[in-house]
Each structure stands twice: as structure tokens, then as C-alpha cells.
Amino acid sequence: MFTHKRSRLENQKKRGFSQLFYRFPLLGKRRGVAPEVSQPSPHLPQSKITINQTQGARPVTVLHLQGALDRKCYQDLVATVRQLCQAGTQQVVLDMRDVHKVGSAGLLALHNIAVLLRGEEPLNPENGWDTLHAMAQALKTGRLQQQFKLARPQPQVNTWLEQGGIGGFLEIHPDLEMAIASF
Numbered sequence: 001m002f003t004h005k006r007s008r009l010e011n012q013k014k015r016g017f018s019q020l021f022y023r024f025p026l027l028g029k030r031r032g033v034a035p036e037v038s039q040p041s042p043h044l045p046q047s048k049i050t051i052n053q054t055q056g057a058r059p060v061t062v063l064h065l066q067g068a069l070d071r072k073c074y075q076d077l078v079a080t081v082r083q084l085c086q087a088g089t090q091q092v093v094l095d096m097r098d099v100h101k102v103g104s105a106g107l108l109a110l111h112n113i114a115v116l117l118r119g120e121e122p123l124n125p126e127n128g129w130d131t132l133h134a135m136a137q138a139l140k141t142g143r144l145q146q147q148f149k150l151a152r153p154q155p156q157v158n159t160w161l162e163q164g165g166i167g168g169f170l171e172i173h174p175d176l177e178m179a180i181a182s183f
Helices: 008-014 074-086 104-117 129-140 155-163 176-181
Strands: 048-055 059-069 092-102 148-151 171-173
Touching: 048 074, 059 074, 059 104, 059 176, 074 104, 092 104, 092 155, 092 176, 104 129, 104 148, 148 176, 171 176
Parallel strands: 059 092, 092 148, 148 171
Antiparallel strands: 048 059
């Protein structure tokens, strides 16, 4: 008797994984599953965060990120914003001019920064799929965040942000000055 074998993707969908991972290819190299890496590759550039204070209509903190926004740096970025919030920062612009890649952990970082700036506790990445489902649900609400904005993403990064639903959640500006002036 012939039995039909389902593809791995069909099995994952049947088990209820979020549709976010099937429309967003950068969430992992193999069908939405991020590969496990025991140690960072010496060939990949490390990300760097620079902080600047700017005075527009209101004080704005500009974070300039260089490198990739992925599992290697997302915790540092969220921890930096947490410290800024504790010091009284209320408006943040993330300058993404030198970001060449955004991974699923980077999307979670962007979501958690917006949550921190609203004065709420961010999602815990240790909760695995529950965290990603909660983030996907929050992105579906379409409530635009007013305290956190993105500036100058490269075209490919902008495409990834839009595919991941961030474009409906955060304002994305083509120019840093426009992002600062939008507060």
C-alpha cells in the first residue's frame, strides 16, 4: 500500500508553528528553524552599538548599530535600551544604516525595545515558541509605536523588516533627521 509522505514544512504547519516563519525566510536557513551554533564564527563581523543624544523638539537618543541584528547582539541591544529607560530616556531612534542582516532574534529585539519604551516588561526569549507567537500576535494589532523609530535601513534590511511585520508596528524613516523630527 502506498502512503503519502508529507514534507517537513507541512508537518511543521500541522503542529501549529506560526505562519510568520513561513513568509519570512531570514528566520532560519532551513524552513524557518534557526540553526544552533555553539560558538560564534570568527569570520562574521561583531555588531557594535553607539549611543548619541540629540535635542529636537524633545530629547532623542540615537542608537547606531553596525553589523548584524541577530542572535549574537540582540540581548546587548535590549540591555542597552533597558539601561537608557532606567536613566529616563523616552524616545529612541535606531539608525540601521550599517546593519546588513536582521534575524528572528533581531525582530524580537525591536519588539522588546518598543515594549520597554512603553514601560512594560519585554517578552522572554527563553519561552521559545510562546514568545514568538506572542510577538506575532502583537505585530498583528498594528498599533504603531510612538517612542521607538527606525532610520535608514538598507533596501534588503527594509524588505526583511516589512516581511516580518515590523513596518506596521514601527515607523521606518529613510532619513535620520526625519526620524528625529518625527517625535
